[in-house]
Amino acid sequence: MILLYDGSFEGFLSLVYEVYYEKLQVSSIVKQMPDTLLFERFHEVFTDEAKARKVLEGIEKHFSKEQQRTMCHIFLCDTRSHEMALLEYIRIGFKNPQELRNITNASLFYIQNLEKELLSLVHKMYGFTRFEELEDGTLYAKIETKFNIVPFLGEHFCKRLGNIPFIIHDIKRSLAFVKNDDIREIRSIASFETPNYSEEESQFKALWKSFFKAAAIESRYNPKLQKSWVPLLYRTYMSEFEA
Amino acid sequence: MKLTIEDKLSLLASSAKYDVSCSSSGSENNYKTGELGCTHNSGICHSFTSDGRCISLLKVLLSNICIYDCAYCINRVSNDIPRTAFSPRELADLTINFYKRNYIEGLFLSSGIIKNEDYTMQLLLQTLRILRHEYRFNGYIHVKLIPGASKELIEEATLLAHRVSSNIELPSSKSLALLAPDKTKEKLLSPLKYARDISLQQSTKPISMSTQMIIGATSESDFEILKLSSSLYQKALLKRVYYSAYIAVNNHKHLPVPELSKPPLLREHRLYQADWLLRFYGFSYDEILSENQNLDIQFDPKTFWALSNMHLFPIDVNHAPKEILVRIPGIGIRGALKILQARRFKQLHFEDLLKLKISLKKARYFIVAGKDFYRTTSLYTEKIKLALIHQGSNIIQPSLFDRSIYTGEL
Structure with missing residues (x-):
């Protein structure tokens, strides 16, 4: 199923809520309606403050400060489609926080590298x-x-x-x-x-x-x-x- | 003729550019509310010049007037070049205005010797006092200690600056006597020793210091150079030694002829690689080279070491500790850390290493990963050498007539 959300952080948290509570099988997450849809189910997530808050509370309880910072950092990489990897990160974190350090998992390695890429850009721009x-x-x-x-x-x-x-x-x-x-x-x-x-x-x-x-x-x-x-x-x- | 400030800056920056050091790292965040400037622990590069070197600091001489006559130096007294000087005020204002616009991380201040050593050191300190006390500037300041300046002045410099340095210039006393008759090794090292002692008295963390050696102007072997660097690091005297490929600016009977020599850039590069092995990879200088040997041009120092120590290989990436992992050619500190992190979750094979973006180009000849090892090349020095040369990894092909790039001589 393709999920559409508005690109905001709250929107993404609402999306996480729906994935969990309605047990959605997600194939991709987009910010804009694709031009063509072939045989693929499609669902639009509306940003809902109550849902977002609930997910945020869960994240604050289950993830370390450092991991929460990582999630925020990834969200600042707004020109990359990082949503699927981030969703996977959240899923793994809720299930087994130890596993988040497993960089042999493609999504987690992607997250680690993307964060590095962001921070190295930040460092460059400190100078430039x-x-x-x-x-x-x-x-x-x-x-x-x-x-x-x-x-x-x-x-x-x-x-x-x-x-x-x-x-x-x-x-x-x-x-x-x-x-x-x-x-x-x-x-x-x-x-x-x-x-x-x-x-x-x-x-x-x-x-x-x-x-x-x-x-x-x-x-x-x-x-x-x-x-x-x-x-x-x-x-x-x-x-x-x-x- | 009166020079404009722009002329002065061009002249005095151009005279200072042969100093290699431009590091602004290693200082804890010293943020103070409402004051200008703050250092950044990792250092920040603000631009890169057309030679590919970084600009982090406003690197200038206070003056290019000099009473010394060092053979290799562009500012020696016997050279007929335009001479000028900044006033401490001019330089402080320039620094602040460059800093505000985020052009620079701070100031790197050196100078030719005007009148005498103490007089020169006083002028440098005057600039630092304006910056630190009047403008409350907390940005990075690196100041050259003038060899021969009095102890009180050196003490004040260590209090005002983040880093002080004094250049050894040449790797042996013999070469110094030949090319820089006004300087001796003792005279050059004494301000550094003194600065360390007083800064140790004042706090537990000594002030960071560095030095620079010119490479390729004289006949020392790389072994001698690395031995010297290593002893300076071990005595905790220095944080960094910089190597500067000799660039001929003067004619002198004991120096390579300018028209015929190119700076020995590859040799400089190899020395830096070896220097890294000393500082971060746990190598000792006599592991890297034996007596009077030079670093290999074809292979980097770590690969060269591995090829001469085949009995220590192959290394099992799933079990070796970090200090052994970093000794594998082609695997650095970052690669080693990734391996350590990943192997807690599964046994690593070649495929996993590639997925972790660890290059196996060189490493594959030296490792075992699970059941994987590189079957096509057996573990013999000569075979691996051939394979490495064949794939052309990290080898710079010498062109036939251009040997000078390696040696600085024809």
Whole structure:
């Protein structure tokens, strides 16, 4: 049976509830109605807060803090269809928590690797995110990433930017982490006008570019190695790679 | 002519680039509410230059003015190059502005010797004081200890920085006398020893220190180099030794001629591989090499070691402990951990190892997994060598006329 849900975490928990209580045989889980359906039974799960809460309570009781964190992390990998593996993870966890460490199980190994992939992306973006200073002193960064890592970046930069207000804007997901003296939250961004940059901004960008150029050793020139460390897809908002 | 700040930065970054170290790791999270900067335990790379090296720190010299005349160095006093210096204030402001924009993890500050050692060390410290006390900056700071600077100044540096270092430059006293007449091994190591002692008095965790050796400028064998590194690690003096393939920037009668030599990059790579074996894989230097030997160019150090110790193989991946698993060519720390985790649930065969994304390209010749072993190649050194060469794993083919890439000499 194919299950359809709305893509939200609550929606997924409601789905888990129905799978358990109505003993559904699941063949795949989708967020959008497929174009064609051939001989396959189809069921739409509606997000239900009471059901979601019930499942959440069960998870909180049966899974360790670390395992709960893993589930949240997997859910942030929103461009991968991870739902079947996650459902399997929950099933195994309820049955026998010891078994969750068994990476010879394909679903569990998939989950472990996907989490690693997410965390390594997060680590890369800790370094590759670039802020620009706006007129009012706010630091503004644009990102486009394959997974939703805004919560990680927000927390990370709260620690290092002291009292400076900042915004991390996920262009594709229309999300932003906003921090200033009063707020510290993730918001959805409906529309956004290009802001004005501070007077010093272009000067520091130029300084950074000349530092970047000067730090390379010509006789060790190795663009292939450079590309393997910073694949082109990360370079969109990194000023040192602008032509 | 007055230089703009951009000219200065280009010049002084370009003079500092031969320092290899750019690590910003190993410091516990030191977050303080409302203050700028915080270190990250694993270190963070912020960009990679066109030579494929990482930029983590703003690596610059405070000044490229120098009273020394070291043969291998681009900034030696006898070179006719433009000279300049940052003021401590300029440099501190630059650091803060780069940090805010997340260009860098912190500052790596070194300098040529202006006037004398103490004067130079004072200027470096002045920069650090502005950053730490005035701007309340908690980001990573790596500062070079100037050999010959007085003890009080070195003590202050260990208090202000996350890491201090002093470069050994050349692997033996003989080479130093030949190429860097103003420096001796004792003079270069003494600030490190002193820094360790005072930081040990103040806390249980000594300040992290590193050094750098130039490879291929002089005639030391890899055995001598690894022996030296290993003794520095064992005395808990250093966290890291960096190896820097010699890049000819000057003409000198005791050095390879610049036009004819390329940096010995593969040798440098092999040394780093061997260095990893020392630090993380439980090897000792005399297991990796015997007296006056150089590292093999064709095979990586672990494969080379395995090929010369066939009596220890094959290894049973279902039973061997971790310290033995990591000695299998082609299996690293991560692979070993995956094996340990997975074999609690089932007996592992080749198929399972592949499913765990463990490459068997090299490892298959050296292991037994359940009933599986690699039947087509028997367990003889020569046969495995041939098979490895045939499949071309991790072997860089030397082109006929290009031997210099390995040795730095023609």
